[in-house]
Amino acid sequence: MKEYKNEDIIVYWYPEQCAHPGTCLRLLPEVFCATRRPWVDVNAAAPEEIIRCIDQCPSGALRYSLPEGSSVNPEMAAGVGSIDNINNVSSAVKVKVIKNGPYLVEGATLLVCSDGTPIYEGSRIALCSCGCTQNPPFCDGSHRAKR
Numbered sequence: 001m002k003e004y005k006n007e008d009i010i011v012y013w014y015p016e017q018c019a020h021p022g023t024c025l026r027l028l029p030e031v032f033c034a035t036r037r038p039w040v041d042v043n044a045a046a047p048e049e050i051i052r053c054i055d056q057c058p059s060g061a062l063r064y065s066l067p068e069g070s071s072v073n074p075e076m077a078a079g080v081g082s083i084d085n086i087n088n089v090s091s092a093v094k095v096k097v098i099k100n101g102p103y104l105v106e107g108a109t110l111l112v113c114s115d116g117t118p119i120y121e122g123s124r125i126a127l128c129s130c131g132c133t134q135n136p137p138f139c140d141g142s143h144r145a146k147r
């Protein structure tokens with residue numbers, strides 16, 4: 001996990017969870033730029049814009065929290081992309097089946113191996129449905145090469 005922060009927002013990046021649909025790159029290219037290092041620039045947009053963008057990340061690879069003293073209204077930072085969101089979601093888990101793509105899981109989820117060992121706990125996951133991922137059970141975007 002990597003962190004990018006300023007005085008108003010902390011952005012967390014879990015690369016192994018990214019399904020690479022590019023939502024963040026499309027919605028906020030000045031902040032999320034795949035060809036720049038570091039690829040996240042939290043100073044390139046208002047923290048509220050970054051929050052709205054991360055709330056759209058389908059895999060939970062991007063998340064946010066507010067540092068002490070942040071100027072952001074905590075209510076607007078309580079969306080599905082919040083690092084604390086697993087505590088706020090309803091008990092019903094939604095699984096969205098994407099045609100020729102991953103299963104998008106939304107809702108408090110504990111993912112375990114066949115022997116019960118926890119792999120991941122969170123509220124957004126993109127699971128591979130095509131068998132091509134190099135990072136099972138997570139979608140890594142490899143399904144695109146199959147089309």
Ligand code: SF4
Pocket residue numbers: 017018019020021022023024025056057058059060061062
């Ligand atoms: S899954 Fe999230 S982090 Fe990965 S490209 Fe899409 S929006 Fe960005």
Ligand code: FES
Pocket residue numbers: 019100101102103127128129130131132133138139140141142143144
């Ligand atoms: S569904 Fe995305 S890699 Fe398999």
